[in-house]
Amino acid sequence: xxxxxxxxxxxxxxxxxxxxxxxxxxxxxxxxxxxxxxxxxxxxxxxxxxxxxxxxxxxxxxxxxxxxxxxxxxxxxxxxxxxxxxxxxxxxxxxxxxxxxxxxxxxxxxxxxxxxxxxxxxxxxxxxxxxxxxxxxxxxxxxxxxxxxxxxxxxxxxxxxxxxxxxxxxxxxxxxxxxxxxxxxxxxxxxxxxxxxxxxxxxxxxxxxxxxxxxxxxxxxxxxxxxxxxxxxxxxxxxxxxxxxxxxxxxxxxxxxxxxxxxxxxxxxxxxxxxxxxxxxxxxxxxxxxxxxxxxxxxxxxxxxxxxxxxxxxxxxxxxxxxxxxxxxxxxxxxxxxxxxxxxxx
Amino acid sequence: xxxxxxxxxxxxxxxxxxxxxxxxxxxxxxxxxxxxxxxxxxxxxxxxxxxxxxxxxxxxxxxxxxxxxxxxxxxxxxxxxxxxxxxxxxxxxxxxxxxxxxxxxxxxxxxxxxxxxxxxxxxxxxxxxxxxxxxxxxxxxxxxxxxxxxxxxxxxxxxxxxxxxxxxxxxxxxxxxxxxxxxxxxxxxxxxxxxxxxxxxxxxxxxxxxxxxxxxxxxxxxxxxxxxxxxxxxxxxxxxxxxxxxxxxxxxxxxxxxxxxxxxxxxxxxxxxxxxxxxxxxxxxxxxxxxxxxxxxxxxxxxxxxxxxxxxxxxxxxxxxxxxxxxxxxxxxxxxxxxxxxxxxxxxxxxxxxxxxxxxxxxxxxxxxxxxxxx
Numbered sequence: 001x002x003x004x005x006x007x008x009x010x011x012x013x014x015x016x017x018x019x020x021x022x023x024x025x026x027x028x029x030x031x032x033x034x035x036x037x038x039x040x041x042x043x044x045x046x047x048x049x050x051x052x053x054x055x056x057x058x059x060x061x062x063x064x065x066x067x068x069x070x071x072x073x074x075x076x077x078x079x080x081x082x083x084x085x086x087x088x089x090x091x092x093x094x095x096x097x098x099x100x101x102x103x104x105x106x107x108x109x110x111x112x113x114x115x116x117x118x119x120x121x122x123x124x125x126x127x128x129x130x131x132x133x134x135x136x137x138x139x140x141x142x143x144x145x146x147x148x149x150x151x152x153x154x155x156x157x158x159x160x161x162x163x164x165x166x167x168x169x170x171x172x173x174x175x176x177x178x179x180x181x182x183x184x185x186x187x188x189x190x191x192x193x194x195x196x197x198x199x200x201x202x203x204x205x206x207x208x209x210x211x212x213x214x215x216x217x218x219x220x221x222x223x224x225x226x227x228x229x230x231x232x233x234x235x236x237x238x239x240x241x242x243x244x245x246x247x248x249x250x251x252x253x254x255x256x257x258x259x260x261x262x263x264x265x266x267x268x269x270x271x272x273x274x275x276x277x278x279x280x281x282x283x284x285x286x287x288x289x290x291x292x293x294x295x296x297x298x299x300x301x302x303x304x305x306x307x308x309x310x311x312x313x314x315x316x317x318x319x320x321x322x323x324x325x326x327x328x329x330x331x332x333x334x335x336x337x338x339x340x341x342x343x344x345x346x
Numbered sequence: 347x348x349x350x351x352x353x354x355x356x357x358x359x360x361x362x363x364x365x366x367x368x369x370x371x372x373x374x375x376x377x378x379x380x381x382x383x384x385x386x387x388x389x390x391x392x393x394x395x396x397x398x399x400x401x402x403x404x405x406x407x408x409x410x411x412x413x414x415x416x417x418x419x420x421x422x423x424x425x426x427x428x429x430x431x432x433x434x435x436x437x438x439x440x441x442x443x444x445x446x447x448x449x450x451x452x453x454x455x456x457x458x459x460x461x462x463x464x465x466x467x468x469x470x471x472x473x474x475x476x477x478x479x480x481x482x483x484x485x486x487x488x489x490x491x492x493x494x495x496x497x498x499x500x501x502x503x504x505x506x507x508x509x510x511x512x513x514x515x516x517x518x519x520x521x522x523x524x525x526x527x528x529x530x531x532x533x534x535x536x537x538x539x540x541x542x543x544x545x546x547x548x549x550x551x552x553x554x555x556x557x558x559x560x561x562x563x564x565x566x567x568x569x570x571x572x573x574x575x576x577x578x579x580x581x582x583x584x585x586x587x588x589x590x591x592x593x594x595x596x597x598x599x600x601x602x603x604x605x606x607x608x609x610x611x612x613x614x615x616x617x618x619x620x621x622x623x624x625x626x627x628x629x630x631x632x633x634x635x636x637x638x639x640x641x642x643x644x645x646x647x648x649x650x651x652x653x654x655x656x657x658x659x660x661x662x663x664x665x666x667x668x669x670x671x672x673x674x675x676x677x678x679x680x681x682x683x684x685x686x687x688x689x690x691x692x693x694x695x696x697x698x699x700x701x702x703x704x705x706x707x708x709x710x711x712x713x714x715x716x717x718x719x720x721x
Binding site (some may be wrong): 027030031033034037038041042051090091123189192193196197198199201203204205206208211213214215216218219220238298299300301302303304305306308309311312313314315316317341345346 | 363366367368369370371427428430431432433435505506507508511512514515516518519521522523528533536547557558559560562563565568569570571572573574575593594596597598601602604605608609612616672710
């Protein structure tokens with residue numbers, strides 16, 4: 001480890017002189033330089049957005065100063081697919097309840113780009129508290145889509161997703177075979193860990209011989225289970241629908257009262273009613289897929305405790321706040337995602 | 347081409363100054379590296395892929411030196427993924443032979459490593475490696491285990507999902523055999539079953555070559571780590587890129603620490619739940635349920651560690667036998683020299699190959715071939 005000035009490349013005479021120099025005299029200078037550097041970067045970040053943007057600018061300056069020439073990066077222009085399962089991760093302190101409209105517009109953009117599942121991760125649990133309102137806003141912004149909220153825990157494997165989606169569509173008035181189904185899942189730190197522990201307990205009940213040959217693929221199949229339940233409950237609710245839903249949808253406080261008493265739920269003039277979607281959410285339909293892309297809302301890049309099993313090949317992107325993601329930024333993200341070459345180890 | 351794992355070089359003035367300034371702030375204790383871009387580097391310089399990997403190894407030795415200068419005591423490096431076995435046979439054999447040669451250098455550098463206190467650990471599914479390489483890794487681990495100043499974890503034949511599956515398998519088998527109860531399973535217990543049980547979680551993860559994914563590397567361990575993706579190719583990585591990454595970590599150190607504390611509270615809650623789920627009295631131990639759970643878990647972990655130790659010792663013995671056989675075959679070849687044949691000895695991957703050449707005109711071609719295969 002560098003401990004003295006004699007470790008620096010210098011002329012022999014200079015090195016002999018430096019050997020007598022005391023490092024502790026220079027410590028205040030280093031401390032001052034440290035704080036100045038952090039201050040400068042903070043100022044630049046406030047202007048340019050993220051640390052990586054700042055680094056790119058300094059790298060550009062470095063290249064200009066040192067006349068270094070680097071090979072042009074090959075940029076594949078959008079020949080790949082768009083993400084079907086984006087995830088949005090909020091690092092602590094970067095989601096406020098008032099940001100729900102921005103979150104809804106981001107999710108709407110994902111759905112319009114072809115996303116079939118969206119996962120939201122908020123360690124503080126604020127999105128989970130707003131899940132009803134979120135679903136309502138999504139229904140309003142994209143009335144032609146069916147949003148299903150995925151729940152935990154997971155119990156039983158359902159091998160026929162098309163049949164399940166057709167069944168879900170049949171339960172909602174106005175939904176047709178072409179109505180796109182979008183799964184929304186809201187996870188927290190607890191979700192992935194608890195799920196993994198439950199899978200271990202479930203696996204332990206299997207024969208010993210199958211355990212010794214357990215492979216990652218087998219564990220993946222166990223972790224990707226889905227559950228369907230309470231279908232009878234929904235049929236019962238359907239029987240009590242009436243003509244009041246348009247008033248209910250526009251008045252959130254009425255929604256709460258009626259949701260507590262599902263026997264009073266109403267049929268909607270809108271093709272997919274909020275009340276019916278909420279009741280479908282109670283059915284615990286679950287589908288676990290690995291996120292294709294993860295947008296981290298925070299000051300630095302981190303998965304922030306997102307369930308780790310699904311992050312094997314997830315592409316990371318980061319922005320400092322939700323408000324910075326406008327349509328141009330999103331198009332850039334999609335374009336760069338589509339241009340990624342996935343080698344899968346090859 | 348023998349090059350040391352331990353590189354010592356003097357720093358220029360700007361580098362030295364930047365190092366001293368950074369050392370004022372918090373330094374990550376554990377750095378994880380995804381060394382991506384060797385093949386693209388080789389293509390860029392119109393060289394064979396193998397030369398890219400050799401350049402990549404050289405960069406790794408420099409990075410280890412920079413980490414020692416910075417005070418980073420643990421480095422985990424993603425050397426070979428299980429997914430990389432899908433590559434062409436030539437490339438895979440080249441990578442494995444490079445690994446074998448480098449481990450042979452480590453085995454010859456034991457004293458130097460002990461002097462610097464470098465402990466090398468191998469994480470991964472060693473069963474997927476060739477026998478000789480597997481035995482070498484075990485020998486390296488056993489040789490350096492008593493060094494405690496700094497730690498180098500090399501991920502060979504590793505994927506995080508495979509690691510988590512191995513941990514889950516151990517726990518599930520222990521439950522089915524009655525050595526553990528279902529309620530004993532906690533995240534901490536799973537962590538103790540991972541290959542990285544002896545290490546702390548990485549504070550900073552650096553991936554080169556512009557890719558922005560983890561590619562199945564330390565998924566569990568890096569949940570709260572600061573991730574740094576840089577566009578530079580791995581062999582072109584300079585000290586300034588590493589310093590930039592460390593500076594970025596320092597700017598968010600307090601947030602990373604706070605997130606880890608929250609996770610610790612969550613894990614403590616799981617331990618509490620597991621304790622509360624224990625039966626009040628365990629007739630086997632004659633003590634309360636919590637103590638019984640603790641004893642069960644400790645026995646399970648001790649058993650796991652013992653099994654892994656035994657595997658390493660068995661592989662080390664295997665290595666000694668292989669080397670003894672090679673020595674004997676060399677002696678036999680020496681005897682055959684008396685018959686006027688020319689003997690050429692070279693290393694080809696995991697094998698020491700000895701070829702007797704009667705015709706001197708073939709000698710040069712055989713020697714060139716052996717050199718190529720050895721490199």
